[in-house]
Amino acid sequence: MTINRTTQNKQLVETFIQELFTKGNLDAVDHFLDPGFVNHDEPFPGAPAGPEGLRLAAAMFRAALPDWHSDIDQLIAEDDLVVERFTARGTHRGELMGVAPTGKTLVLNGIQVFRISGDRIVERWGRLDDIGLLRQLGLIPG
Numbered sequence: 001m002t003i004n005r006t007t008q009n010k011q012l013v014e015t016f017i018q019e020l021f022t023k024g025n026l027d028a029v030d031h032f033l034d035p036g037f038v039n040h041d042e043p044f045p046g047a048p049a050g051p052e053g054l055r056l057a058a059a060m061f062r063a064a065l066p067d068w069h070s071d072i073d074q075l076i077a078e079d080d081l082v083v084e085r086f087t088a089r090g091t092h093r094g095e096l097m098g099v100a101p102t103g104k105t106l107v108l109n110g111i112q113v114f115r116i117s118g119d120r121i122v123e124r125w126g127r128l129d130d131i132g133l134l135r136q137l138g139l140i141p142g
Contacts, residue, residue, distance in 0.1 A: 006077045009116045013082040014075060016121060020054070021088065022069040024062040029055040034120035041126045054124075065090025065106060082114045092137075099137045106136050 003011075012032065019028035033051045044060070047053035061068050068090030076083045089107045092099075096106075110128035114121050135142040 006079070008119075009080065009082050010075050010077045012116060012119065013077075013084055013114050013121070014072060017070050017072065017084065017086070020058045021061070024058065024068070026055050026059060029058075032121055034117065034122045037121060038123045040124065060096070061088075061090070064092060064094040064096035064101075066093055067091050080116050082116065084112045084114070086110055086112070097134075097137060097139065099139065102137075104136065106133065108133050 016028055016032040019025045019032070029051045033054070035051070037051045037054075039050065039053050042049070042053055044057060047056055068088065070086050070088040072084055072086050074083070074085040087107060087109050089105055092102045092104050092106050094101055108129060109132065110126060112124060112126040115123040131140065134140045
């Protein structure tokens with residue numbers, strides 16, 4: 001049985017998300033992202049461009065929320081594009097965005113679009129519920 005390219009692309013993105021964000025495997029950046037990877041939306045202010053920005057974002061969330069995991073709510077693919085809608089959550093046990101640990105479960109919803117070339121992710125566009133996260137951290141009124 002042959003797996004088609006669209007199914008392979010979905011599997012690639014799902015494995016990347018689980019390795020990097022759920023398991024905290026920072027080497028997933030090297031394995032799944034093309035060295036010329038372009039992140040069209042920086043993961044946080046001041047983050048470096050390219051693969052290192054995603055590595056630092058994952059490390060930041062993992063340090064603050066050691067049980068951080070990402071659940072894929074939807075995974076849709078067409079040609080070389082894969083869209084992921086997700087809900088991520090973890091217990092706030094370390095400083096995050098200048099906020100001391102609260103012990104609360106933080107929830108972050110978002111959507112990402114990945115472009116695949118060959119067996120590597122070459123581009124990403126994403127939108128996260130930043131306002132929801134800031135409210136949960138008490139940085140803006142709820």
